Amino acid sequence: MAEKDVDVVVVGAGFAGMYLLHELRKQGFSSRVLEAGDDVGGTWYWNRYPGARCDIATTDYQYTWDPELLDEWQWSEKHAAQPEILRYAQYVAKKHDLYSGIDFEVRVDKAAWDDSAKKWTIHTSTGETITCRHYVMATGCLSVPKDPDIPGTDRFKGNVYVTGRWPHEGVDFTGQRVAVIGTGSSAIQSMPHIASQAKQLVVFQRTPNFSMPAFNGPQPPGRVARLKADRVAYQNEARMSPTGVPMEMATVSALAVSREEAFAMLEKSWRKGELLQIGATFTDVGINRAANEVVCDFMRSKIHEVVKDPETAETLSPRGHAYGTKRPCMDTNYFEVFNMPHVRLVDIRKKPITSITETGIDFDGESIEFDSIVYATGFDAMTGAIVNVDITGKNGLTLKKKWENGPLTYLGLTTVGFPNFYMITGPGSPSVLSNMMVSIEQHVEWIRDALVDMRDKGFETIEPTAAAEEDWRVHCTDCADITLFQDTNSWYMGANVPGKPRVLLPYIGGVGRYRRICTEAMQRGFLGFELQGNGKQQLNPGPVRLMQPDVEMMLDVMATLELPPIEAMSPAEARGFMDASATMRAPGPDVGEIVDGTFPGADGDLEYRVYRPASAGPHPVVVYYHGGGWVLGSHTSDDPLCRDLCKRADVMIISVNYRHAPEARFPAAVDDAWAALQWVAKNASAFGGKPDQIAVAGWSAGGNLAAVVAQMARDNGGPKLKGQLLLTPVTDGSRQSASYIENGEGYVLTKNVMEWFWNHYASAEDRKSVKASPLLAPSLANLPPAMIVTGQFDPLRDEGNAYAHALADAGVPVKRLQARGHIHTSITMVDMLPSGQSVRAHMASGLREFFAGN
Numbered sequence: 001m002a003e004k005d006v007d008v009v010v011v012g013a014g015f016a017g018m019y020l021l022h023e024l025r026k027q028g029f030s031s032r033v034l035e036a037g038d039d040v041g042g043t044w045y046w047n048r049y050p051g052a053r054c055d056i057a058t059t060d061y062q063y064t065w066d067p068e069l070l071d072e073w074q075w076s077e078k079h080a081a082q083p084e085i086l087r088y089a090q091y092v093a094k095k096h097d098l099y100s101g102i103d104f105e106v107r108v109d110k111a112a113w114d115d116s117a118k119k120w121t122i123h124t125s126t127g128e129t130i131t132c133r134h135y136v137m138a139t140g141c142l143s144v145p146k147d148p149d150i151p152g153t154d155r156f157k158g159n160v161y162v163t164g165r166w167p168h169e170g171v172d173f174t175g176q177r178v179a180v181i182g183t184g185s186s187a188i189q190s191m192p193h194i195a196s197q198a199k200q201l202v203v204f205q206r207t208p209n210f211s212m213p214a215f216n217g218p219q220p221p222g223r224v225a226r227l228k229a230d231r232v233a234y235q236n237e238a239r240m241s242p243t244g245v246p247m248e249m250a251t252v253s254a255l256a257v258s259r260e261e262a263f264a265m266l267e268k269s270w271r272k273g274e275l276l277q278i279g280a281t282f283t284d285v286g287i288n289r290a291a292n293e294v295v296c297d298f299m300r301s302k303i304h305e306v307v308k309d310p311e312t313a314e315t316l317s318p319r320g321h322a323y324g325t326k327r328p329c330m331d332t333n334y335f336e337v338f339n340m341p342h343v344r345l346v347d348i349r350k351k352p353i354t355s356i357t358e359t360g361i362d363f364d365g366e367s368i369e370f371d372s373i374v375y376a377t378g379f380d381a382m383t384g385a386i387v388n389v390d391i392t393g394k395n396g397l398t399l400k401k402k403w404e405n406g407p408l409t410y411l412g413l414t415t416v417g418f419p420n421f422y423m424i425t426g427p428g429s430p431s432v433l434s435n436m437m438v439s440i441e442q443h444v445e446w447i448r449d450a451l452v453d454m455r456d457k458g459f460e461t462i463e464p465t466a467a468a469e470e471d472w473r474v475h476c477t478d479c480a481d482i483t484l485f486q487d488t489n490s491w492y493m494g495a496n497v498p499g500k501p502r503v504l505l506p507y508i509g510g511v512g513r514y515r516r517i518c519t520e521a522m523q524r525g526f527l528g529f530e531l532q533g534n535g536k537q538q539l540n541p542g543p544v545r546l547m548q549p550d551v552e553m554m555l556d557v558m559a560t561l562e563l564p565p566i567e568a569m570s571p572a573e574a575r576g577f578m579d580a581s582a583t584m585r586a587p588g589p590d591v592g593e594i595v596d597g598t599f600p601g602a603d604g605d606l607e608y609r610v611y612r613p614a615s616a617g618p619h620p621v622v623v624y625y626h627g628g629g630w631v632l633g634s635h636t637s638d639d640p641l642c643r644d645l646c647k648r649a650d651v652m653i654i655s656v657n658y659r660h661a662p663e664a665r666f667p668a669a670v671d672d673a674w675a676a677l678q679w680v681a682k683n684a685s686a687f688g689g690k691p692d693q694i695a696v697a698g699w700s701a702g703g704n705l706a707a708v709v710a711q712m713a714r715d716n717g718g719p720k721l722k723g724q725l726l727l728t729p730v731t732d733g734s735r736q737s738a739s740y741i742e743n744g745e746g747y748v749l750t751k752n753v754m755e756w757f758w759n760h761y762a763s764a765e766d767r768k769s770v771k772a773s774p775l776l777a778p779s780l781a782n783l784p785p786a787m788i789v790t791g792q793f794d795p796l797r798d799e800g801n802a803y804a805h806a807l808a809d810a811g812v813p814v815k816r817l818q819a820r821g822h823i824h825t826s827i828t829m830v831d832m833l834p835s836g837q838s839v840r841a842h843m844a845s846g847l848r849e850f851f852a853g854n
């Protein structure tokens, strides 16, 4: 007799449900696993259409939790077909006696949280009611076929097939007239098989897709050998990789090489026959449209090589979306199908289907009769299977209602208002953008560990906090915002289902990063969760540290370079190092004109560089002071940032040099900065600038100088400044703030480097001067309007914010922007870190506002 009250109910017996059952048993939890099908396998149980295959190679698409399987199970191919994967699932289920823990042909109709009992009540299609402490949806991401949404679908009297619900006995199309609707992965895989049998095949295509040949065959011996030589290292590499597959990562931009070189590199990737390799050929395929277009061109050239009729080839060539923003496909002879004389391609964008009829399909004035129609029209992806169950959480809130504007989760695992409810590979987790096997195992292990920890500590419930869920939403959006996904109508965006909210459903920040975040959340005492039970409560508001994804990627790369710490260098060495680094950065946008010259500093001539916008002058003028801790840098060292601000704000930037420490200690830099401002004010017209429209700007130590000269201009009767733009400025030599402790290590500008800068620049006594620490000024009244930008993970964050608050308190108009997930240096990395763009756009509009109305 099956238990009616268990610790855990799991819905679904695919690879996720199977592994979870195994782990729950191992940890002594009672469970019921409910599965709609009559066997294990999930996706691989349902998707039995001919040619169904895994696009991830078998070396990577297999369980790692039972190492014996590696020797026991021999995959026959590099990319296994559905029957073999299903057999693998059955083999594992038998080996580990999982069948005995699964109820087959049972659906969950309804689940409701009982807040007094602190339990879920589950109602099944067999009329059973089960109660459980924890409820896990292991229902898969592509398990609910979407309504084809074509008029007349119920009229057709012939055979109707849906790829995701294929008859178990198979289908023989020999001699038949067949229509296939859709050209996604399911159609692309099945089409060669259908075409080889059918008498006539008409393919109705709405959006063409990118597809590459799988070059299937036996497992590549090199890869297998690597896996077997050091299984743990190989699997760890997969777990910490961006996609869950160990892969060579790109080091070069698609735009940094010639087109011939780019195509040669892509050809090499193409030959590997691995789904994710093409996109990983260059660093910027996913984030830069022009770089992506190089890949699109290559992929289209391949279609034209295969498909003989140029018009058909063009119809099959995707033009409207960036590569990778719709799921790219792998095929075996897909495009070759269109060279067969009995196959016709109909572009329904040009020739829309008017209706399915009793005998066939009407479109664009034509009627064609068919014996069979195959719907390869896809799924209500990621959320469909979850919200299809009537799930009610606290206070009568249903999940469907909560998610009506898009799924909200914390870590893609849990959701506020639904205690003890978990999703495996749910929205907000890497899921369909990753090797599912890796992601499934990670989620199962996280849930298992959470349950064990709660049991050990006597907690009964776990629920994310609203703040953590909101932070996760913002982080997911930050990640999505730097990619090209949002421009495409794809099922990743929910765009294939009419009325479904448009939001990037999976988390695009990467498998390794995601794993680190989830692990950190658990290890730091369930950050972002509230736990309760036995009269105890533990609330750890979190959130986990959410760095901008591109910033974190850069930090990861820097960590692998094992660079020497700046503070261990002499100033000369540090300058050499900075110069060498500058040669590797992107140049920044073109501006109208760049002119170099010299001006009289406080103690001799110094250099300047003028950045003039392309628009007609005269322009407002911004005197810019570079960063570099008063020790490093020059009038050209922030070149990309100056170009970017010049272009975005349509202002003239004059970047001025100043003497550096330790050769010229405080106040030499201030004296030069002040001399530069006076000189610019006097000569603004000669430069083509507006003499009555001058502002100052600076980054870091340059922000410090800009703030100081703004005070000097106020105290010395001019020049009258329109504004001060301070980017992560140094304002306080005491370095006492919390951000020094929080962000003192690991974010490029460290506490020690800052100490090194200060030591070279100013004595302890000098640091107390308002010309070194502008925050210490007795009054900040009557200073020009300010915009102050700080980075969340910058040791200088708090002193920048403190200056902004002090200015505001003194009645100065202040705009303050704390750049989420940014470090001290990242906002200046023009064309390298897309997440900095919006921050710089704000800075530019801040500059424009300084000058508005004059």
Ligand code: NA7
Binding pocket: 142, 148, 149, 150, 163, 181, 182, 183, 184, 185, 186, 187, 188, 204, 205, 206, 207, 327, 348, 376, 377, 378, 379, 491, 496
């Ligand atoms: P997909 O990738 O969602 O493909 C569905 C296809 O059906 C796609 O070409 C759609 O065109 C097309 N479609 C959907 N609705 C219609 C209507 N109403 N009329 C015409 N054409 C339509 O699903 P698959 O099953 O192929 O693959 C799903 C995933 O399984 C795959 O990505 C892998 O992860 C494995 P559209 O592109 O929306 O214009």
